[in-house]
Amino acid sequence: MKKTILVFSLLVLALLLLFQFSKYTLISGNLEIEYIMAIIAMAFFGIGIFINKKSQKQHVASNNEIDFQKIEELGLSKREYEVLKEVASGLSNQEIADKLFVSESTIKTHVSNLLVKLNAKRRTQAIQISKALNII
The missing domain is CATH 1.10.10.10 (Winged helix-like DNA-binding domain superfamily/Winged helix DNA-binding domain)
Structure with a gap:
């Protein structure tokens, strides 16, 4: 349970940092909004793949034989x-x-x-x- 809380806390922190970075780059005018959205989409894609792999491992491990x-x-x-x-x-x-x-x-x-x-x-x-x- 503690590990799950830690993982989600880190994900929220990473998301907040990503939003702050995107806000900074938008204000400074270095990147266009499309690049910022692409970075956010790739981050969420990576998080989704990570969570999917974790959930599949747990599903296989819980498959016990019938007694x-x-x-x-x-x-x-x-x-x-x-x-x-x-x-x-x-x-x-x-x-x-x-x-x-x-x-x-x-x-x-x-x-x-x-x-x-x-x-x-x-x-x-x-x-x-x-x-x-x-x-x-």
């Missing part, structure tokens, strides 16, 4: 596990029912069973627990 043994230990059936994956993708009970070709009450039963087996009170808590256990 199938833990799924068996929890006693999740194949259908309950399918419902859990769909819940984690953000679908409602009706959308899950339509996708899996079952009734909405069946999905409600599966979600209820999931909450009991994962010792969760809400769907969001069940997703958090599932991610912590590396089962989704």
Whole structure:
């Protein structure tokens, strides 16, 4: 967290310095406004590439393998596990029912069973627990 704050603080500082430099060059008449805008655009382009590379590295690092043994230990059936994956993708009970070709009450039963087996009170808590256990 401290590293993120430091990086954004440095970016804001660099941006302020860039604006001050552009203001100075505009007042002194050394450069035209097009050059100043090109420099600002290149700076933001570089910052965007830097942030994109950082976010891609974090995304690859968080891709853990699924612990199938833990799924068996929890006693999740194949259908309950399918419902859990769909819940984690953000679908409602009706959308899950339509996708899996079952009734909405069946999905409600599966979600209820999931909450009991994962010792969760809400769907969001069940997703958090599932991610912590590396089962989704």
